[in-house]
Amino acid sequence: DTGVSQNPRHKITxxxxxxxxxxxxxxxxxxxxxxxxxxxxGPEFLTxxxxxAQLEKSRLLSDRFSAERPKGSFSTLEIQRTEQGDSAMxxxxxxxxxxxxxGEGSRLTVL
Amino acid sequence: xxxxxxxxxxxxxxEGENLTVxxxxxxxxxxxxxxxxxxxxxxxxxxxxxxxxxxxKLKRLTFQFGDARKDSSLHITAAQPGDTGLYLCAGDTSxxxxxxxxxxxxxxVLA
Numbered sequence: 293d294t295g296v297s298q299n300p301r302h303k304i305t306x307x308x309x310x311x312x313x314x315x316x317x318x319x320x321x322x323x324x325x326x327x328x329x330x331x332x333x334g335p336e337f338l339t340x341x342x343x344x345a346q347l348e349k350s351r352l353l354s355d356r357f358s359a360e361r362p363k364g365s366f367s368t369l370e371i372q373r374t375e376q377g378d379s380a381m382x383x384x385x386x387x388x389x390x391x392x393x394x395g396e397g398s399r400l401t402v403l
Numbered sequence: 404x405x406x407x408x409x410x411x412x413x414x415x416x417x418e419g420e421n422l423t424v425x426x427x428x429x430x431x432x433x434x435x436x437x438x439x440x441x442x443x444x445x446x447x448x449x450x451x452x453x454x455x456x457x458x459x460k461l462k463r464l465t466f467q468f469g470d471a472r473k474d475s476s477l478h479i480t481a482a483q484p485g486d487t488g489l490y491l492c493a494g495d496t497s498x499x500x501x502x503x504x505x506x507x508x509x510x511x512v513l514a
């Protein structure tokens with residue numbers, strides 16, 4: 293399978309715990325994106341990378357959110373001290389030109 | 404804050420009817436895309452438009468980019484149940500491949 297892969301697909305955690313999501317993009321894609329989506333809404337931009345450089349991080353994100361893309365390959369999105377409002381689908385996408393290819397997402401539920 | 408507003412938010416129609424979905428913004432876009440998303444999956448690209456006034460057709464779907472590159476429409480002719488899904492527009496305002504998604508239009512086509 294050469295598509296975008298995200299792990300885990302589902303994560304249930306207690307408020308205050310830290311969680312980490314991983315995204316493996318399509319191998320030749322140089323850009324990688326993270327979005328957050330709640331039910332019935334459009335994806336909300338979180339951050340994106342070109343190779344290993346993080347180009348922009350949404351001002352809506354608190355300091356509890358951090359993303360990395362070491363060596364310009366896979367990426368991780370960490371949420372520290374989770375809150376119930378963090379419950380959402382976290383989508384990763386990769387791109388070589390204009391088209392974004394999305395993974396199936398990681399669904400986070402914070403109890 | 405969503406830069407891209409879509410209307411209508413929800414649409415339920417009978418098979419065979421025509422429909423139009425709108426995507427509006429006060430910002431000028433260097434490119435604009437339309438995606439369709441089905442439950443449990445990531446969005447899938449339908450089309451990219453880059454030139455003001457551009458019209459693209461994909462089978463029964465017709466996409467138009469506004470002359471001022473601030474708005475777009477998606478028209479579906481003779482809708483089928485397989486067209487059911489969440490339709491999303493996404494725009495890049497800065498030419499840096501940072502895509503912001505619209506609020507989404509949820510379409511349901513009844514057989």
